[in-house]
Amino acid sequence: MNNKLLWTLLAGVLLKFTNVECVVGGHTSMPGAAPYVVSVQNPTHICGGVLVANNWVLTTVSCVQGRSNLKVLVGSHRLLTNMARVGVSSIILNPQYSATSGINNVALLKLSQPVTSAPVQINSATVTTGLPTAFYGWGSLNYGSASKSNELQTLYQKTVSAADCAKKLQKNGGLATGFICAHIQPGQAACSKDQGGPLIDVSSGKLLGIYDHGILCSGSFPDVFTNIAAxxxxxxxxxASN
Incomplete structure (x- = not known):
């Protein structure tokens, strides 16, 4: 087979697998790829979360504050499933959360019973620019859309340190303390209802951040994540105390 024909065939394969409707430029996750990712529901999906222990989920205050009767879908990469949801027995908000500035936007949900899915390990190292990451979420496929993806989506990005991200977002309000960023290119970004979804270091498999916000789901600017190491x-x- 000559080289020209080989590259033509490879290009066709790549186009087949990249032309997929998904979370603003990502792709559908393989089942079981991220067993620690959960859907927080009331009564349907409202945001993402991540298992940090067998009966604890980490998510954002802004997603769960003021809500009751929360349930969590664990162990399914599809939202439309007959799997039983797990109840939430306690919601613990970070007491230093500020709705004005958005800082300290982390909350813990205690599940009514332990689950068998493996929790994620938490990163403790300083996040530098350029680390390959995977973000997971069921959020909207397009900016302004009320719909969400039925299947869990994966978006590969690279980290942007807090200092570097502050410069990139200087004309858009800057970056508050306690955040890091991730970015790849225009047309690829997290979106609404992705809030609370995990940003994972591909190399270590550890949790770097949970999605907080972005700019118009455009991918023109970095996505902003709460820095979980902090x-x-x-x-x-x-x-330990609950």
């Missing part, structure tokens, strides 16, 4: 102590002491 809250590792709060997460561990809260779980």
């Amino acid at each position: 809250f590792k102590t709060w997460i561990e002491t809260t779980i």
Whole structure:
């Protein structure tokens, strides 16, 4: 087979697998790819979350504050499933959360019973620019859309350190303390209802952040994530005391 024909065939295969409708430029996750990812529901999907212990889920305050009767879907990459949802027995908000500035946007949900899915390990190292990451979520496929993806989506990005991200977002309000960012290119970004979804270091498999916000789901600017390393102590002491 000559080289020209080989590259033509390879290009066709790549187009087949990249031309997929998904979370603003991502792709559908393989079942079981991220067993620690959960859907927080009231009564349907409202945001993402991540297992940090067998009966604890980490998500954002802004997603769950003021809500009751929350349930969590664990162990399914599809939202439309007959799998039983797990009840939430306690909602613990970070007491230093500020609705004005958005800082300290982390909350813990205690499940009514332990689950068998493996929790994620939490990163404790400083996040530098350029680390390959995977983000997971069921959020909207397009900016302004009320719909969400039935199947869990994966978006590969690279980290942007807090200092570097602050420069990139300088004309858009900057970056508050306690956040990191991830970015790849225009047309690829997290979106609404992705809030609380995990950003995972591909190399270590550890949790770097949970999605907080972005700009118009455009991918023209970095997505902003709560830097979980900054809250590792709060997460561990809260779980231990409850």
